[in-house]
Amino acid sequence: MNPDWFTFLTHRNAHIEQKRVLHFGQPAAELAQAASGSVLIDLSHLGLIRFSGEDAQNFLQGQLSCDVRSIDSTQASHGGYCTPKGRLLGSFLMWQDVSDNSYLMQLPVEQVETMARRLKMFVLRAKVSIQDNTDDFIRMGIAGKNALALLQGTLPDTAISPVPLAVTSILDGQVICHSENRFEIITTSTQAPLLWERLNKHTHRAGAAVWDWLEIREGIPAIFNATQEHFIPQMVNLDIIGGVSFKKGCYPGQEIVARTQYLGKIKRRMYLAHLDIDSSQDIAAGDSLFGTDTGDQACGMIAHAAPAPAGGVDVLAVIQTSSVEAGPIHWKTLSGPQLAILPLPYSIT
The missing domain is CATH 3.30.1360.120 (Probable tRNA modification gtpase trme; domain 1)
Incomplete structure (x- = not known):
């Protein structure tokens, strides 16, 4: 500073x-x-x-x-x-x-x-x-x-x-x-x-x-030290907010980013969610998330978190789309606090 x-x-x-x-x-x-x-x-x-x-x-x-x-x-x-x-x-x-x-x-x-x-x-x-x-x-x-x-x-x-x-x-x-x-x-x-x-x-x-x-x-989205090399751009919705060009030339990772866009379904997306927990709890980027369809295997990760004005914590979380569709998503363990998925200001479908 x-x-x-x-x-x-x-x-x-x-x-x-x-x-x-x-x-x-x-x-x-x-x-x-x-x-x-x-x-x-x-x-x-x-x-x-x-x-x-x-x-x-x-x-x-x-x-x-x-x-x-x-x-x-x-x-x-x-x-x-x-x-x-x-x-x-x-x-x-x-x-x-x-x-x-x-x-x-x-x-x-x-x-x-x-x-x-x-x-x-x-x-x-x-x-x-x-x-x-x-x-x-x-x-x-x-x-x-x-x-x-x-x-x-x-x-x-x-x-x-x-x-x-x-x-x-x-x-x-x-x-x-x-x-x-x-x-x-x-x-x-x-x-x-x-x-x-x-x-x-x-x-x-x-x-x-x-x-x-x-x-x-x-x-x-924000990438922190704890989440470096965990996400491709589409997972954090960079393609939706204009952070990826599919018409420019090569750059590191371009082939994989383009192949994901055109040849395969994007299996993970970034969601906005709320956790009804005390904001003093140590929720941070890199924390694992668990869903009913994956059992003890993590289905996602916290990308960013901040206290919400009305209480609790709002987060951006990268999660398997199939896990979101299947049922509740929980923080840290399968029995941990449940995420309430909220609408983003743009569509991820």
Whole structure:
């Protein structure tokens, strides 16, 4: 986390551990506001990798699952980075920095070092620079039914696009529309305090878990260290949200990803679900799931989890479709708490 920004947030009662804002003193109230009001969230728990140089686009096009040529300073894209066997090493959001046309990849901060190191292995003679820019930009999220109006009021001379994954340029930064009621501001450490204070007049500060919950409810996958190489892109619905191009050329794992799409039924998908348990229970990415049709053999895995405003925990879980159809799915053991499957904002059929 940027040192100056860390100081700024701690002076505003932020409780921070390992570059992550846990809360601002009232975690339950902050989560409740996510469901009924407008929230302002620091996003330092997300890392940022910059790809620059004249060969950056061609290099990334040959490494990632998304169509990098469709990404520019006005349009972001979800995407994935796979092993040659088609297993995801990471998933991300990518856009171009309007200031120099370099590419910015946003993903969980715990993955930045390993992802950057692996991608550097394949640069060879290409004119590409790969850098950890996590602390070079301040990123904050604003969400709620009034999010767009609040942004427009704070940035009156800029027309913020409300189209999902649209990127709007602002003074010393950019705004990304994640969804109709959720936006992200990317800016400098100089501009960030002023924007934060203006937005905070009409919003409630909230911890990183609130952003996690919003991502989960929108069905946006995240790959963590615990789930690396467990899923192909279709298992986490990357193909549905535009994170896989089936018209571009080769990239690591492309043959397997394409064969799965065209020749075989996708046997596992990512589902949104709720667990009616105490949110203090240690539910985490990588936890196994069990169904009545598979007995003591796991039928799925937790991909992401966060406390829900009304209690319990909401999760994204990759599960065998046949197991979901067959009956109840349980956490950790066949006799463990049962998942209540919820509708995603998009169709997986």
